[in-house]
Amino acid sequence: MNPLHYELSHLDALEAESIHIFREVAAEFERPVLLFSGGKDSVVLLRLAEKAFRPAGFPFPVMHIDTGHNFPEVIEFRDRLVAALGERLIVASVQQTIDSGRAVEETGPRASRNRLQTTTLLDAINEHGFDAAFGGARRDEERARAKERVFSFRDDFGQWDPKRQRPELWNLYNGRIRRGEHVRVFPLSNWTELDVWQYIAREQLEVPSIYFAHRRAVFERDGMLYAHSPFVQLIDGERVFEESVRYRTVGDMTCTGAVRSSARTLEEVLAEIAATRITERGQTRADDRVSEAAMEDRKREGYF
Amino acid sequence: MDPHAAGGRTSELLRIATAGSVDDGKSTLIGRLLHDCKAIFEDQLAHVVQTSERRGDGYVNLALLTDGLRAEREQGITIDVAYRYFATPRRKFILADTPGHEQYTRNMVTGASTADLSLVLVDARRGPTEQTRRHLYISSLLRIPHVVVCVNKMDLIDYSEDRFYEILEQLVDFSARLGIPDLTFIPISALHGDNVVERSFRMPWYGGPPLLYHLEHVVIAPDRNLSEVRFPVQWVIRPISEEHHDYRGFAGQVAGGVLRPGMEVVVLPSGRRTSIAAIDTYDGEREVAFPPMSVALRLADELDVSRGDMIVEPEDQPPAARELEAMLCWMSEAPLEVRGRYLLKHTTRTVKAIVDQLEHRVDVNTLVREPAAKLDLNEVGRVRLRCSAPVMADPYARNRATGSFILIDEASGDTVGAGMVLQGS
Numbered sequence: 001m002n003p004l005h006y007e008l009s010h011l012d013a014l015e016a017e018s019i020h021i022f023r024e025v026a027a028e029f030e031r032p033v034l035l036f037s038g039g040k041d042s043v044v045l046l047r048l049a050e051k052a053f054r055p056a057g058f059p060f061p062v063m064h065i066d067t068g069h070n071f072p073e074v075i076e077f078r079d080r081l082v083a084a085l086g087e088r089l090i091v092a093s094v095q096q097t098i099d100s101g102r103a104v105e106e107t108g109p110r111a112s113r114n115r116l117q118t119t120t121l122l123d124a125i126n127e128h129g130f131d132a133a134f135g136g137a138r139r140d141e142e143r144a145r146a147k148e149r150v151f152s153f154r155d156d157f158g159q160w161d162p163k164r165q166r167p168e169l170w171n172l173y174n175g176r177i178r179r180g181e182h183v184r185v186f187p188l189s190n191w192t193e194l195d196v197w198q199y200i201a202r203e204q205l206e207v208p209s210i211y212f213a214h215r216r217a218v219f220e221r222d223g224m225l226y227a228h229s230p231f232v233q234l235i236d237g238e239r240v241f242e243e244s245v246r247y248r249t250v251g252d253m254t255c256t257g258a259v260r261s262s263a264r265t266l267e268e269v270l271a272e273i274a275a276t277r278i279t280e281r282g283q284t285r286a287d288d289r290v291s292e293a294a295m296e297d298r299k300r301e302g303y304f
Numbered sequence: 305m306d307p308h309a310a311g312g313r314t315s316e317l318l319r320i321a322t323a324g325s326v327d328d329g330k331s332t333l334i335g336r337l338l339h340d341c342k343a344i345f346e347d348q349l350a351h352v353v354q355t356s357e358r359r360g361d362g363y364v365n366l367a368l369l370t371d372g373l374r375a376e377r378e379q380g381i382t383i384d385v386a387y388r389y390f391a392t393p394r395r396k397f398i399l400a401d402t403p404g405h406e407q408y409t410r411n412m413v414t415g416a417s418t419a420d421l422s423l424v425l426v427d428a429r430r431g432p433t434e435q436t437r438r439h440l441y442i443s444s445l446l447r448i449p450h451v452v453v454c455v456n457k458m459d460l461i462d463y464s465e466d467r468f469y470e471i472l473e474q475l476v477d478f479s480a481r482l483g484i485p486d487l488t489f490i491p492i493s494a495l496h497g498d499n500v501v502e503r504s505f506r507m508p509w510y511g512g513p514p515l516l517y518h519l520e521h522v523v524i525a526p527d528r529n530l531s532e533v534r535f536p537v538q539w540v541i542r543p544i545s546e547e548h549h550d551y552r553g554f555a556g557q558v559a560g561g562v563l564r565p566g567m568e569v570v571v572l573p574s575g576r577r578t579s580i581a582a583i584d585t586y587d588g589e590r591e592v593a594f595p596p597m598s599v600a601l602r603l604a605d606e607l608d609v610s611r612g613d614m615i616v617e618p619e620d621q622p623p624a625a626r627e628l629e630a631m632l633c634w635m636s637e638a639p640l641e642v643r644g645r646y647l648l649k650h651t652t653r654t655v656k657a658i659v660d661q662l663e664h665r666v667d668v669n670t671l672v673r674e675p676a677a678k679l680d681l682n683e684v685g686r687v688r689l690r691c692s693a694p695v696m697a698d699p700y701a702r703n704r705a706t707g708s709f710i711l712i713d714e715a716s717g718d719t720v721g722a723g724m725v726l727q728g729s
């Protein structure tokens with residue numbers, strides 16, 4: 001900030017916009033919830049919620065959709081962070097969705113619970129009667145997201161209809177919904193990956209250790225490095241080896257790839273992000289590679 | 305305007321709106337800007353190359369970078385606003401790329417509503433078209449403070465200075481009628497990169513900077529209203545803990561003026577007076593708050609203040625208006641009818657409103673005003689609205705944040721209109 005000229009740095013301007021969005025949702029909805037994945041974007045969301053509502057508590061709980069295939073480091077981090085904030089954590093489990101017969105586990109070496117999460121998420125939204133759910137998605141991540149509104153309207157079935165999006169003007173967000181409908185709200189819509197990391201550095205936020213370079217047993221598939229874990233079967237010819245890697249995104253172990261890296265500190269990660277020539281999802285997410293419109297199709301079904 | 309605001313430093317974030325169709329070379333221009341600012345990543349480019357080949361486009365179709373929806377790719381058109389992000393060491397840019405056709409005027413209005421700068425493309429061979437004039441009109445209607453007209457495809461007219469000035473003259477008159485405060489013309493060739501990022505040696509007669517330099521240096525800080533204090537109360541922070549038992553923080557985003565602790569204020573619409581005890585943020589108390597900061601105000605007296613109220617200075621208060629004269633862009637398939645009832649959201653306040661009168665419709669291509677009984681989708685008109693409760697509305701020309709509103713259909717919940725206040729009473 002430069003008070004002499006009444007100007008904000010770009011991070012301060014983005015922060016002010018995000019805080020406005022948080023407060024707008026708190027004021028216009030009865031039962032919001034913050035979706036927390038354990039990833040860097042949701043760490044930033046939590047800090048922005050603190051900025052919007054402290055010294056009071058959050059006017060909503062925090063919810064994690066637990067696929068059961070998470071990195072253990074991330075679960076440990078989640079519990080510690082939410083406890084330190086003194087906020088309420090709800091865990092909705094994909095395993096329970098499967099056990100109750102609401103979803104069927106995929107099989108085979110490429111099995112993933114990525115798609116099943118949608119059922120767990122929508123069930124949890126229904127069960128708790130949530131009418132607004134904050135998510136950490138950004139428009140720079142993916143081409144379908146580049147078109148999504150900050151207030152992204154979902155029908156009774158949790159579906160997104162890209163052709164029926166409400167116009168979104170100025171900072172006047174329209175929070176009118178009918179019973180059974182809800183909105184997904186994306187306070188980080190206008191942030192880029194680099195903004196997120198710069199903010200993490202500025203705010204000195206802790207992120208899960210897997211974002212920094214570490215030695216890990218991995219195998220290579222479709223040009224990506226995956227963690228060797230009990231949740232993934234190897235295909236013939238795939239071999240496990242040790243590598244110095246870090247993660248650019250945090251999803252579940254079955255569909256999130258690692259990148260070769262020696263960046264062990266925040267400064268080194270920032271330098272790596274600034275120099276990278278590949279998008280984070282293109283480099284590390286198998287779930288987006290299914291088809292040209294993989295993200296749009298999953299969002300239509302109610303995905304994050 | 306506050307003299308400090310006009311200082312030499314420029315804000316770090318610039319919001320740009322572009323509108324246009326494929327023929328203008330808009331995608332090529334955006335593609336080049338993104339590419340030269342290293343904002344196109346290898347996997348994105350590879351994807352565009354592959355998809356272009358598969359579709360038989362015969363060239364690398366950069367429109368595919370922003371046309372993200374299945375329907376857009378299938379039909380080869382831009383339907384909705386796409387947001388793109390790029391940066392130089394000097395500034396970060398948020399670019400709202402909107403479709404140019406008349407049937408998507410509402411999308412253009414959406415992209416324009418938050419823009420600091422509008423980028424309009426003209427094909428140097430064809431000169432200004434109906435679409436060019438519409439884009440300029442929408443830019444002026446939404447009061448985008450800076451407009452840049454890129455006269456593109458200069459390579460196809462031998463970089464002719466005469467032709468460039470011919471186009472410039474055709475548009476200067478038109479723009480003067482619109483009251484565009486800052487209009488800049490740049491001759492470019494997006495395809496060859498002339499005057500986009502680097503100055504072109506093929507047009508030595510052009511003395512101005514290339515486009516990117518202009519985007520990096522255009523001064524936007526004084527565009528905000530820093531003289532009239534406007535603080536719409538958004539949310540009341542009331543901790544339940546013992547430690548903060550008596551704390552009341554009136555949270556919101558500053559919409560105008562410069563606030564300081566100790567300042568005398570009045571809360572509207574009640575008209576009660578008090579003063580600012582402190583300006584709170586998570587990072588501690590502030591000595592000053594200005595647009596677009598999000599802060600929480602503590603007041604010296606215990607007053608009944610809630611969401612939808614507005615905190616202002618006693619000496620320049622906005623009218624608490626029940627009647628609004630406004631320009632309205634209609635955004636719904638169901639037309640706007642005189643006597644129609646809607647919800648009106650203005651800052652953090654939502655009231656009911658009735659359309660008392662539709663004074664005229666504006667032909668967005670010719671600017672001709674014509675009498676009309678209704679407004680159809682994408683049409684613009686001047687209306688008189690009556691509200692169920694007062695709204696503290698400034699003319700949009702004075703303050704884009706406190707002069708704008710949306711209309712919402714109560715039954716469907718859809719946003720059906722975007723309004724810009726001319727006058728409240």
